[in-house]
Amino acid sequence: MAFDFIKTVLLAFPKGFYTSIKHIFKKPVTIQYPKVKRPMAPRYRGKHYLEVYDDGTERCVCCGLCAAACPADAIYMEPGETEHGERFARIYEINLIRCIYCGFCEEACPEEAIFLGHEYEFSDDNRDSFIYTKEQMLANRPKEKPFKKIIRRVRRIF
Amino acid sequence: MSVEAFAVITVFKVFVVILAVLTGCAYATWLERKLIGHIQHRIGPNLAGPYGLLQPIADAIKLAFKEDFVPDNVERAAFFMAPLVAFIPALLTFAVIPFGDNVTILGHEIDMVISDLNIGILYVFAVTSLGVYGIVLAGWSSGSKYSLLGGIRSSAQMISYEIAYGLSLVGVLLIAQTLSLKELVAQQESFFDWFVFRQPLGFVLFVICAIAETNRAPFDLPEAESELVAGYHTEYSSLRFAMFYIGEYANMIAVASVVTTIFLGGWQGPWLPPVVWFCLKVFFFMAFYVWVRGTLPRFRYDQLMNFGWKVLFPLALLNVILTALWYRL
Numbered sequence: 383m384a385f386d387f388i389k390t391v392l393l394a395f396p397k398g399f400y401t402s403i404k405h406i407f408k409k410p411v412t413i414q415y416p417k418v419k420r421p422m423a424p425r426y427r428g429k430h431y432l433e434v435y436d437d438g439t440e441r442c443v444c445c446g447l448c449a450a451a452c453p454a455d456a457i458y459m460e461p462g463e464t465e466h467g468e469r470f471a472r473i474y475e476i477n478l479i480r481c482i483y484c485g486f487c488e489e490a491c492p493e494e495a496i497f498l499g500h501e502y503e504f505s506d507d508n509r510d511s512f513i514y515t516k517e518q519m520l521a522n523r524p525k526e527k528p529f530k531k532i533i534r535r536v537r538r539i540f
Numbered sequence: 541m542s543v544e545a546f547a548v549i550t551v552f553k554v555f556v557v558i559l560a561v562l563t564g565c566a567y568a569t570w571l572e573r574k575l576i577g578h579i580q581h582r583i584g585p586n587l588a589g590p591y592g593l594l595q596p597i598a599d600a601i602k603l604a605f606k607e608d609f610v611p612d613n614v615e616r617a618a619f620f621m622a623p624l625v626a627f628i629p630a631l632l633t634f635a636v637i638p639f640g641d642n643v644t645i646l647g648h649e650i651d652m653v654i655s656d657l658n659i660g661i662l663y664v665f666a667v668t669s670l671g672v673y674g675i676v677l678a679g680w681s682s683g684s685k686y687s688l689l690g691g692i693r694s695s696a697q698m699i700s701y702e703i704a705y706g707l708s709l710v711g712v713l714l715i716a717q718t719l720s721l722k723e724l725v726a727q728q729e730s731f732f733d734w735f736v737f738r739q740p741l742g743f744v745l746f747v748i749c750a751i752a753e754t755n756r757a758p759f760d761l762p763e764a765e766s767e768l769v770a771g772y773h774t775e776y777s778s779l780r781f782a783m784f785y786i787g788e789y790a791n792m793i794a795v796a797s798v799v800t801t802i803f804l805g806g807w808q809g810p811w812l813p814p815v816v817w818f819c820l821k822v823f824f825f826m827a828f829y830v831w832v833r834g835t836l837p838r839f840r841y842d843q844l845m846n847f848g849w850k851v852l853f854p855l856a857l858l859n860v861i862l863t864a865l866w867y868r869l
Contacts, residue, residue, distance in 0.1 A: 387851070402835040406578045414583075 427485045427498035430476055430514065431522040440520070441495035444471035448487035448496055456480035457487060474516035479509060499524055545648060553654050557634050564822075565789035566596035571823075572830045579834035600782070608778040611683065618681035623776065623783035626674025630790035632667045636660040637797045638722045640807045640814030652807070652815070653722060660721035661713065664798055665706060668753060671791055672698045675755070675762055675772045678784070682775040690771025693841065694755065694762035700848025701752040701759075707856035708745035711863035712802060715739070725806030736803040741859045743803045745852055750795040752848075755788065757833035761844060796825035 413420055422428075433441050444461040462472030487496050499522060506512065570585065570592065577584030585592030610619065640652035657663050672694055679691015712735050716724050728734045736743045752759040763771040773784045800806060800821040809817035839847065 398835045399831065402579045403831060405581060406575065408581060410578065410583045411581045412583045 422500045426500050426502075427483045427488075429478070429499055429501040429504055429522060430481075430487070430519055431497055431499045431524070432474070432516065432519040433495050433497060433523065434520065440470055441493045442471045442474065442491075442516075443469045443493055443495075444474070445469075445492065447490040447492060451486040451490035452481075453484060453486060454480045454482045456482075471516055474519065476514040476519070478504065478512040478514050549648065549650060550654065553650075557639075557654060558631060561631060561634055561790055561793060562786065564793050565786050566600065568789045568793060568826055569599070569785075570596050571826060572833070575827060575830040576834050579831075603782045604779060606778040608780065611775050613683040614775065615681035615683065618677045619775075620780075622674050622678035622681060623780045623787070624674070625677060626671055627783045627787035627790070629667045629670040629674075630787045630794055633664055633791075633794035634797065636663050636721055637794075637801055638725055638806060639818050656720060656722045659719045661709060661719045661724075661802070664721075668791065668794065668798075669698070669702060671787065674784075674787065678776065679762070679772040682772070684775050686768040686770070686774045687772050690762040690764070690768050690774070693764075693768075694772060696841075697752060697755075697759065697761055697844060697848075700845055701749045701852070704745060704848065704852035704856045705749035705753060707853070707860060708742045708749060709802065710856075710860045711739045711742040714860070714863050715867060721801050721806075724802055725808060728805040728808055731805070734803065734805045739803070739859070739863070741855065742863075745856050745859065746803065747799065748852065750799060751829070751832060752844075754791045754795050754829075756792065756829055758836040758838050759844065760838060761841060764838060766838075792826065792829055793822060796822045796829070799825055 435441060444459050446459060449455075449457040449459055456477045458473070458475045458477075459471050460473040461469050464470060483498065485498050488498050496519075501522065573595070574584040574592070585595040588594040588598045610616075635654045636657050638651075638653040638656070643650050643652065675694040676691045679687045679689070679694065682688070712724070713719065715735070715738060716727055718724060718727075724735075751757075755762050761771075762768075763773075765771075768774070773781055776784060797818075800818060804821050804825075806821075807814035807818040809820075812820075
């Protein structure tokens with residue numbers, strides 16, 4: 383017991399003190415969050431957005447596969463019909479509180495219309511503002527990210 | 541010196557010292573958070589002012605505006621008194637610390653010590669030991685399990701350490717033949733006369749006991765946030781809590797000053813003015829406190845008792861015997 387004690391004092395203590403003082407001179411790993419943001423992983427699943435064709439018409443045909451795939455039952459949709467007889471989503475809502483951001487909707491979509499973007503800062507102070515409507519989803523399309531590139535990425539993943 | 545001049549100078553000295561100590565306490569918290577942060581690869585406070593230098597002021601304002609909450613089943617008189625009992629002795633210690641050599645201002649020769657007691661060391665021990673009553677009283681009067689455990693631990697800790705704390709200095713006293721802190725400093729004029737070189741074992745023991753005395757990690761058992769919520773000051777809030785907090789840091793600075801004075805040559809040093817040397821030495825000792833806190837985990841209760849009685853106490857006695865033999869044979 384006495385030998386262990388002496389060993390601790392003479393060997394372990396200086397080692398510990400050296401370790402802690404060594405780390406003072408290393409660069410901190412802190413990221414100054416609101417000012418500096420970490421680069422997001424390309425596959426990160428954040429707030430959803432709806433993609434459109436190049437001419438601006440919506441890709442979504444309201445087939446309901448995303449709602450069927452959704453394990454959290456967060457998607458609600460009602461179909462409508464244009465004057466040309468094409469289906470479109472008259473109402474498309476995602477409850478962002480229910481949503482678990484699994485990306486199954488993105489995976490299920492046959493029209494490649496819905497995607498999960500990189501936005502993650504959407505806290506609010508009332509529940510109603512988390513009902514995410516179609517107009518908001520269309521407006522949420524990222525500007526800088528070319529659509530085709532994302533599709534290629536998604537196909538590579540699955 | 542006339543009585544009036546003496547009164548004015550003394551009041552002025554007390555005022556300056558208290559102001560300096562309180563500012564020192566505030567910035568000791570800043571130093572601690574910065575250093576601990578960097579030991580853990582973090583940055584520490586950096587938003588209030590440059591390098592977070594205004595953080596202590598922000599903290600003080602925040603604490604002052606908090607609700608002063610008093611639980612129902614506290615022992616009121618002791619509960620209100622405890623923060624003062626913890627806080628005041630920490631400040632009292634500074635009365636005998638010499639901060640520098642005598643200086644002459646406006647024809648008056650001014651002693652850079654508030655009061656040069658001829659029993660300075662005895663006074664320091666008497667006063668620093670009082671601080672533990674604040675902790676015990678706070679723990680007992682709060683009427684809460686955690687507080688009580690913190691208070692009991694504090695008293696047990698004090699019993700284990702106080703003897704070694706006192707004995708570790710006996711070696712120094714045997715050599716110096718004086719109890720006056722001013723004379724102790726005078727005896728450490730050249731670098732190798734510092735008592736840290738003449739009494740290495742005594743120095744190590746004293747530093748360990750000093751950390752235990754101020755309830756700092758790894759001996760922060762009365763506080764032990766991971767076991768006892770916050771220990772003895774669990775039930776305190778607002779300025780009463782601030783008083784414990786300032787008291788703890790004032791105690792640290794006091795003990796750092798005592799170590800500097802007794803072992804590290806006090807204000808003695810080349811080139812720079814004495815006060816600057818004193819502050820530098822105290823600063824390095826405070827940084828050492830933080831370094832220890834960033835390195836060692838907390839002692840277990842039984843380990844602490846064993847360590848105090850079976851290691852520190854015999855070693856302190858051994859130190860006294862060796863010193864006596866060395867200097868008297």
